[in-house]
Every structure is written in C-alpha cells, then in structure tokens.
Amino acid sequence: MTLVPTIFSDVRAITGDAARGARTQFYVLTTLSTALQAAAILLAVPLLEALFGDTPSQAWTWVGAMVVTLAAGWVSDIVATRAGVRVGFGLIEASECAGVAAIRHLDTADLHGDRASRLRGLVTKSGPDSVSAVPLLFSPLIHAALLIPMLAIGLLFVSWQLAAVALVGGVALLVAFYAGRAAVAKAEDAFAESGRALDDRMLEFGWAQPTLRAAGVGTGTVDHVVADSRSRGFRLLAWQVPGDLLFTVVGQLVLLAFGVTTGALYLNDDLSGITAAAMIVVLLRVVETTGSLSLLATPIAGVERLLDELRGLVDEDEKRPADIAPGVVDPSGVRPPAVRLTELDYRYPDGTQALNGVDLDIAPGEITVLVGASGSGKSTLLDVLAGLREPTMGDVVVDGAPLSAQERLSRGSVVFQTTSLRPGTLRENVVTTAEPDLLEVADLARLDTVLEALPNGWDSRVGDGANALSGGERQRVGLARALAKPAGLLLVDEATSSLDVITERAVADSLRRIRGTRTVVAVTHRPALVALADSVIVLDGGRVVDSGAVDDLLARGGVFADLWQRWRESEGWQV
Numbered sequence: 001m002t003l004v005p006t007i008f009s010d011v012r013a014i015t016g017d018a019a020r021g022a023r024t025q026f027y028v029l030t031t032l033s034t035a036l037q038a039a040a041i042l043l044a045v046p047l048l049e050a051l052f053g054d055t056p057s058q059a060w061t062w063v064g065a066m067v068v069t070l071a072a073g074w075v076s077d078i079v080a081t082r083a084g085v086r087v088g089f090g091l092i093e094a095s096e097c098a099g100v101a102a103i104r105h106l107d108t109a110d111l112h113g114d115r116a117s118r119l120r121g122l123v124t125k126s127g128p129d130s131v132s133a134v135p136l137l138f139s140p141l142i143h144a145a146l147l148i149p150m151l152a153i154g155l156l157f158v159s160w161q162l163a164a165v166a167l168v169g170g171v172a173l174l175v176a177f178y179a180g181r182a183a184v185a186k187a188e189d190a191f192a193e194s195g196r197a198l199d200d201r202m203l204e205f206g207w208a209q210p211t212l213r214a215a216g217v218g219t220g221t222v223d224h225v226v227a228d229s230r231s232r233g234f235r236l237l238a239w240q241v242p243g244d245l246l247f248t249v250v251g252q253l254v255l256l257a258f259g260v261t262t263g264a265l266y267l268n269d270d271l272s273g274i275t276a277a278a279m280i281v282v283l284l285r286v287v288e289t290t291g292s293l294s295l296l297a298t299p300i301a302g303v304e305r306l307l308d309e310l311r312g313l314v315d316e317d318e319k320r321p322a323d324i325a326p327g328v329v330d331p332s333g334v335r336p337p338a339v340r341l342t343e344l345d346y347r348y349p350d351g352t353q354a355l356n357g358v359d360l361d362i363a364p365g366e367i368t369v370l371v372g373a374s375g376s377g378k379s380t381l382l383d384v385l386a387g388l389r390e391p392t393m394g395d396v397v398v399d400g401a402p403l404s405a406q407e408r409l410s411r412g413s414v415v416f417q418t419t420s421l422r423p424g425t426l427r428e429n430v431v432t433t434a435e436p437d438l439l440e441v442a443d444l445a446r447l448d449t450v451l452e453a454l455p456n457g458w459d460s461r462v463g464d465g466a467n468a469l470s471g472g473e474r475q476r477v478g479l480a481r482a483l484a485k486p487a488g489l490l491l492v493d494e495a496t497s498s499l500d501v502i503t504e505r506a507v508a509d510s511l512r513r514i515r516g517t518r519t520v521v522a523v524t525h526r527p528a529l530v531a532l533a534d535s536v537i538v539l540d541g542g543r544v545v546d547s548g549a550v551d552d553l554l555a556r557g558g559v560f561a562d563l564w565q566r567w568r569e570s571e572g573w574q575v
Ligand SMILES: Nc1ncnc2c1ncn2[C@@H]1O[C@H](COP(=O)(O)OP(=O)(O)OP(=O)(O)O)[C@@H](O)[C@H]1O
Pocket: 348, 349, 350, 352, 353, 354, 372, 373, 374, 375, 376, 377, 378, 379, 380, 381
C-alpha cells in the first residue's frame, strides 16, 4: 500500500538537494501534462455537441482548442522527460559514489560473498535502469494515477453522478493496484530469500563436502532448501495471479459502473445523446489508462526494489565516517598528536647514560623511524615515549602539554620487540581497552593466517603455551593489540631478527594504511620499513646526530648512509 510514497521518497533521499530543481520540474510538468490530457479528452464533449448540434461551425473553435491543449501537453511532456533524465543521472551518480565507497569498505570475508555480488550488480545495473525508470515508468504512473481524478473534476461540469463514479472508480483502481502489488512483492521477497538460502547451502556444501558427506547430512540440508525454494516459487505464482486478477476485476467493475450510469442518465433525460456518446470517448481513455497501470505493475516492482537497495547504500555511505586525511581524527575518534622532546636525558640505575640531550619534533600523523647502531639508545627513547621510563631530565610534550609517564602510557600503544601472550583467548589478547573493529584489525595486522590455523578463530586459547604461535605470529598479535587500542601514538620496536617476511609485510602494510591517522615512531633496521618514513632520526651514543627524509640522508652520506649500506648487504646474505 505504500508503493507510490516509497519510490518517490526513495528518489528524493537518493538524489538529495542536488537534483531538487530537476525533481520539482519533472513532477510539476508531468502533472501539468496530465491535466492538459484530461482537458483535451473532455473537450470532446463541447466538440461533439457543436458538431451534431445547431452550430456545427463552432466545432472548429473546439478542434483548435483541442489541438492547442494537446500540443501544450506534448511540450510539457518533452520538457518533463528531459528533467526526468536529469533525475535519473542524479540516481546514477549517487549509486556510483555510494556503491564504490561500499565496495572499498567491504570486509575481506565479504569479497566473494552475496554482498559483493549484489553491490557489483547494483553499481553496473542501476545505471541504465535508473535513467530510464524516471521518464519511462514514473511518468506513466503519475499520468495513470492522476488522469482519472482529473477527469472526475472535469466531469463535474457535465454530470456530478459521472464525476462521482470516476472519482470512486479511480480510487478503487489505485487501491486494487497497490493491494495486488503488495501481495506479490511479499511473495517475491520470500522467493528471493529462499534463493539466497539455497545459494548459502550450496556454497556450504561445496566447502565442507567431505565432512558433511561423512556425517551423512550434506545432501539432506541441500534437499531441504531446494524444497523450500520450490514451495515459495509456487506461493509467488499463487499470489501473482490473484494480484493481477483483482486489478482486472475492479477495472471492469468501474467501467461497468461508468457505462451503466451514463446509460441511466441518458434514459432519464439528464444527459443528451451527444454527451452520452462523448462519454464513450472518456470511457475509452479510462480503459487505456487502467490497462497501462496494470502493465506497469511488474516493472515498477523492479524499480522499487532497485531504489530500496540504492537508498540503503546511500544511507550506509552517509553514516560511514569520511575517509581519513592526514592529521584528522581516525575512526576511533583519536587524533594523531604532535610530540616534542626537549633536552631529554635518560640514565640507567647503573649509571649508563642511554640518552643525552635529545631534542626532537615529531609531526602529527607522520611516520618517524629511529635508526642507529646497536646501543645507540633507540629502544630507550621508545620506552620513554611509551611512558615505560621517566626521563632523568627534560620533558615529553604531547600536543603542547608535558605528559607524565602514566599519561603517556594511556595515550600510546606499543608493539614490543617480542610479544608476550597472557593465558586466554586470542580475542582477550588483542582487545584490551575499547571494542575495536576486529575484522579491520585482523586485516591490518595480517592475522588471517593465524586465525585460520586456530581451531576456534578469535575464541581459541593462545596464551599459556596453548596453540603455540611462532615468533612472527606473536608479533602480528602484538601489532593487532596495538592497533586495537584507540591511541593516537603508535610506537613500534621491531627486533630485526624476529621479523619473518609475512610479519614485515604486515607491519609495512599497516604503517602505509594508517599513515595520517596516528603519529608513528618506529625502530627498525628493515630498509622496506625505513623507506616508509616521512622522517628518519639518526641516534649515536644517545644523541641525535642527523635527521631528515631518507633520500636527503642518503645524499648526505654519513652514519645513515653507512647503516643503509650495511642493512642492504645483510639482507643480501639472508636471501
Ligand atoms: N637495563 C639496562 N641497564 C643498563 N644499561 C642498559 C639497559 N638497557 C640498555 N642499556 C644500555 O643503554 C644504551 C642504549 O641501549 P638501547 O637498548 O636503548 O639501544 P638500542 O639502540 O635500542 O640497541 P639495540 O639496537 O641493540 O636494541 C646501551 O649502551 C645499553 O647497553
């Protein structure tokens, strides 16, 4: 029963303010063209009365009026169609933007699933369908819905009884149309749902064939959904037939009532013979209109579904946080901070001076890599940043405010050289403070292979020696744990030796993808990771001896260029 409001409000919601002008023009002109059509039909009454009455020469006046009215109707139809095409293009634009955004945000698990194929279909199919739907389907629907009430208004000047029959009949036809459509749409949804269930069972059966066969249950589950799908198909047919039938029967009853009323009025001398004949012209037009309305039912249902899906896509896109640009808040609501170190010293209790007057400016959202020979103070500096050590002298200033070790601990997340797991599930080891998007975290940290290897995925016990993970796998859990924490400062202390290729790639991918959303400080010896740096800080004997972009440092020669040369050579040995 809500067919008309739904498709019109869907178009408004999808195309938004940008297409408001085109939408208004389309609706106003289509309504005007319908009014002109109704007027042209009703002009048949004075035309026939003049032609067969006492003043046949006056018929020319009415013929002229009819021609002008029809021509004006055609002109408004043409302009309305152009506006309708513009609205259709508005639908395409919206569906492309929202569809592409939705595809980009698909979870890895969905890539081959039902959602991916529906999105693909929506983005490719909605284009031509949307452009043609507005002028080719909406126009006749508006014509069909408004013509009969408009004829009824015009008929008030001929006979109020005929006007009443036309009005009541028009409403009855629309109600029959919507009621039939609603029943068919419900059955169609049930049929589509059973189709999806069948797809799922078949996929499931394909994946787990040996196990299901061995258990003797596989074919049973598939048989069950096939039977369900078939019975819903029959139900769809069972609703389609009475839906169409209802409309046809109501249509014929309205025509009968119109004919009988015209006949009765003529016999009572309330209507002249000529006017009664003119009513046949009106009757023929009503028949044509109701016929076209019944033909529209199926295509309108298709457009209704398409618009419904498009609207879902657009709503989803509007709710999604905007793509992250450097320096803005990341989806967890955390802003990457600017960090400044001033005259920082750190002395170990045994008297070793690990950091000596370190002055540093770390820009928000940038990747800063600390490099230096063994013992140069990189890990100590990272520990100070993380809040694991309090400097002997100097401050760690975050976004303009000097922070205590405790405050730094809560503002940053750390990937340590080795990741220790506590007894408990993988989920408990990764989720510490907030409720993160685990799919995204797993994707960023390349936890997919770890999850696959574990018997119960996120709920597998991993700590305490259970399901022993390799060093690289533990590092990826550590990376996931750091990424799951809504902290703007990410500190990565990578022990070169424990990084396998997958883990190195996971770290590199993560850094690349989160660039701009977190301020990253990493200690690494891997050229692939160093190359990602916006800025490299070279430490030697606890002091900053050089800093800058990789290319600048290489061009300058010195400590960094020597280190770089050594890393490349050692990588060559590893190969
Ligand atoms: N717990 C400790 N107690 C005393 N001295 C320490 C301690 N940890 C590190 N040091 C010393 O502090 C200095 C800086 O060490 P740090 O571990 O920060 O260097 P690094 O550059 O990270 O070295 P590596 O690359 O080998 O990890 C070194 O001289 C080291 O011997």
